[in-house]
Amino acid sequence: MTTAAPPHEVTYLEAISQALDEEMSRDDSVFLMGEDIGPYGGAFRITEGFQKKYGEWRVLDTPLAESGIVGAAIGAAMMGMRPVVEMQFADFISCAFDQITEVAAKNHYRWGAAVPMVIRAPFGGGVHGGPFHSECPEGWFFHSPGLKLVAPSTPYDAKGLLKAAIRDNNPVIYFEHKFLYRRLKAVLPAEDYIVPIGKAEVKRIGRDISVITYGAMVHLALEAADLLAKEGIELEVVDLRTLIPLDKQTIFASVRKTSKAIMLHEDNKTGGIGAEIAALVAEECFDCLDGPILRIAAPDTPVPFSTTLEEFFLPKVGDVVAAARKLAAY
Amino acid sequence: MTTAAPPHEVTYLEAISQALDEEMSRDDSVFLMGEDIGPYGGAFRITEGFQKKYGEWRVLDTPLAESGIVGAAIGAAMMGMRPVVEMQFADFISCAFDQITEVAAKNHYRWGAAVPMVIRAPFGGGVHGGPFHSECPEGWFFHSPGLKLVAPSTPYDAKGLLKAAIRDNNPVIYFEHKFLYRRLKAVLPAEDYIVPIGKAEVKRIGRDISVITYGAMVHLALEAADLLAKEGIELEVVDLRTLIPLDKQTIFASVRKTSKAIMLHEDNKTGGIGAEIAALVAEECFDCLDGPILRIAAPDTPVPFSTTLEEFFLPKVGDVVAAARKLAAY
């Protein structure tokens, strides 16, 4: 795919590489840690060639020990470094859960020590990875005060949010969607830019129903919007981009306009981020709601491996279309 | 407190002991694991005397290693044992997060192996424990398909739910509220009983507003209900008791009756269980809602230590009263 693209187009994956490369060039305190990120360039080859360029100590292959890796990143961050940790798959972040939630997240609150650290977590399904290579772990960290969470849906945001995350003075988990790695391409600005943390984006303006979503599901929502437009139903698609802190202003503005809302995510439904946004909307925009707040999400099961099962499991364009039609009838 | 009580009254803490004792007597496969639960009887003395009665191998002091403990419990459970693991404080469950969410929770779905295991997690604030001895970790596990979660609010439920949890064929996290340990007393039935997992209870019937809550907050809600009754506002207090699987029927029935809902919990607000319930209500009971769905919860910070800070942090009766008055005006 990449080879066929005109030279100025980059994939979502390359956008991530670019962000890392540029930030490492810009700032000596930025360094990378993770399993197999050195000579091998990482499981997804995002850091290919980096060790040659930046040396063994700034592109550090670690033992197989996620808790130890994250703990070390925290220590280095407190000393003024800006570590970027790669989880080989987001799924393995469970092994570092304690360090993230108890140490990184609570440090500044407890005793004022900033932890400027980024954890890159390649997440999400649709890649036939099964229960342990497809997880969406963002829901857990969404409920852990002290962390920032971002989840870009485009190459532009992938680059801009990663740069913003690296420059942020707090622990940021960067959820990069594996399904999008090589499926999206875009021309990116030549000059340095960031996508500010905490700002959602209205990806498509529409008057009828707000679809609030993030990650790979943004594209599902846009597809559904195209289909529905033919029926005269205009979806407004809000891409959260940042999950914590939530851009409530943009969410509320959209729902106040459309009076109807659908939450869409790939993560399991119960206790997912859609629940929080639905709750916020039910709390803050009740007076302007013209219909129930619907949620589309994966069912409450692990991510199944088999193609037939995973297809059933993942939210589909049809789900969005059906929900929108139902809401439009209100 | 206990000494002054008439002999047939037991505390919430004693109710837990009784449940463990009776289940161990009833079923040889039930055994206990944890730090300092043997001769010492556990940090809260819940298993005092147990090792003398049941021997060293059924009341097993472990090394200081929560992941290892939970992993071992999983293995034993698969072999037909029914381990009950004590976390010294719920806060340390983060160290076992990976074993709980990736192994225990997913085992049956993936390859059909049942994991009949209970993790007892002494949780919650109001005990001046600070950020690491007051946590409410239920939100994390609420978003982990494959686990059951219970959180009793009374001695009766503490005993009945623990027995039900031990007899359940799935991993169950049992959230016992430290604040209630010695503050509640009740006369319990002499005969064996369980409180079924998955059933909420309406603790107080009221026509005006549903307060949906669990754990120590149930008592806050009941206090508020007493106060509000004097103003003619009748709260209906729903004690979830089981957090997963949620008793949607009871929740919805209450909200359909009152048309107004307040979610109340001690856990952090964002991404808490209140968000899910609010979202469910907004999805399923929209047509009968007469006002916004309000949430009362701790702010999104760790639990602060100092009395003044913790008092500010924890939900208060006044918060419920204020929210109810606001809703009553709709």
Added chain:
Amino acid sequence: MEAAETVKDIKRADLLQMYYYLRLTRALEDRVTALYRQGRIMGGVYTSNGMEAIAVGYASAVGRNDIIAPYHRDMGAFLIRGITPGEVIAQYLGKRTGPTKGKDGNVHMGDLKRGVIGFVSHLADNLPVATGVALAFKIRRESRVVVTNTGDGGTSRGDFHEAMNFAAVRKLPVVFFCNNNQYAYSTPLHLQMAIRDVVDRAKAYGMPGEIVDGNDVAAVYVAAQRAIRRARAGDGPTFIECKTMRMHGHSEHDSAKYVPRELLEEWKKKDPILKAEQMLIQLGYADAGVFHEVEERVRKEIEAGVEFAEQSPMPEGPEALEGVFANDDEVKP
């Protein structure tokens, strides 16, 4: 199989059976790799190519009522416990007839009825689980044991430490194997640990440890038997490091350019199947004709397996919702 102190004590039939499983493993994994190259298999394919002797050796030493908790390069162990090539291929293809009914892929499979704890991707997670299996045996005073395995990389995880320590403190009937194949994905041993022999880790727990030639199925078998005997006798856990080499890439998509070719050449000569054949010939137990027969038998079994798997149905979408929880009657309380 019976107790053996040296290869000479192993019965011919037992050695031949191990040889058969070496071949079956090799052939099955080669076939799966071929299917992968044809784009027929979703997800990863991790093989035990060149390391088959470890799983075959330890699983052959395990008793019928014992339990194994294999890791991701233990195909031989799955087969010895009775999971058929057909089931394995069905698993790879996501068919309903695989041990996980399509819920999980590749070697993430288990079956308690056949004494196999399902592998979890998260490396070392199954080591504490194995200690718990052993704990159940100890509490119930059963003379059963559990044998588990991990890679060199897996020993870096905290769960390895917590499991080893607990097993040692409580003298649990568990045998810890370590497949030291020099690499963890692309990471060479010296970046994984500052020791040359993983077995040194056993000392930290007061656990006996030993080093074995992981390419010699008989040696692995004898060491496993010895450790299993200790465990069964109540003398506690043992750690066994098997020196070997990963001959393929980490998974079949990985060309493993980071591995020096000479290293592979050198280890190629120590191929466990070659070694087993030399041994069988030397002992006078078999000759080229026997090897050929085994090859034929294996070939047919694999083909039958492929056919079984291909003809098996895919699961229906809504089956994705099944099985999150165990039913009330699934285990008797």
Added chain:
Amino acid sequence: MEAAETVKDIKRADLLQMYYYLRLTRALEDRVTALYRQGRIMGGVYTSNGMEAIAVGYASAVGRNDIIAPYHRDMGAFLIRGITPGEVIAQYLGKRTGPTKGKDGNVHMGDLKRGVIGFVSHLADNLPVATGVALAFKIRRESRVVVTNTGDGGTSRGDFHEAMNFAAVRKLPVVFFCNNNQYAYSTPLHLQMAIRDVVDRAKAYGMPGEIVDGNDVAAVYVAAQRAIRRARAGDGPTFIECKTMRMHGHSEHDSAKYVPRELLEEWKKKDPILKAEQMLIQLGYADAGVFHEVEERVRKEIEAGVEFAEQSPMPEGPEALEGVFANDDEVKP
């Protein structure tokens, strides 16, 4: 302080200063315990009573620009790094003038300006963090080191393993102390590990280890200096096991009935303050008069600390909402 190979090489002034900190620690913790008994202190009180020499010894060996990551029985280390008795008491009382401004309690305090990593309740969590501190020094080629400490119980956690291994593989400038006080809460060492010397754990990582009399402040100091020198020279981490005994309950609410009284009697004779006094007398560095002066000085400082803490304001409720995130200008990117 200057490099010392034996106690004889330590300057009188340095030894006297260590003695002062032993007394200050003892007096401060005794005072905090008294406040606890009066119901003035919420939360737990964990003391280093009878083990003061470890924290005082290692923290005295640490350089001004070095970092420490203490554990929950390292009061002396906090004091040596300049956290005052008043601040400590304020911390216990939840006052705004404590190092955490009331956000956290007891010894859960830290201050980067004074080179102290805040203690996290979750035992061993700060060990990987310490490796990261060392990693930063290594990456930036600074000649700084970090010294951390853990209990015997803490070594059972996976994070201990992951930290030790990483430090050894990368030869990081970190010194790992272990306060082996025979118990972890009520759990005796033999239920914690199947080895008698925690130092055996160092071998698993290819890390040098040594055993030190944890009640001898000079011995701890000398060992710490040696290890710090190694670390600073780029020779990597060291593990130092300090043999000692927990003389109080796990926390002040615990009567520790599970500890044999004879054991306490025996260790009482080895009290680190007593030992230090004997040493100072033997070396001709001090006499009873000097000890009395120190006692007086310490008493006054503690009283001043109590007064400071008592007169400090409580935080206002809404301060609970502050500080979850660091500001943009807090650290320069």
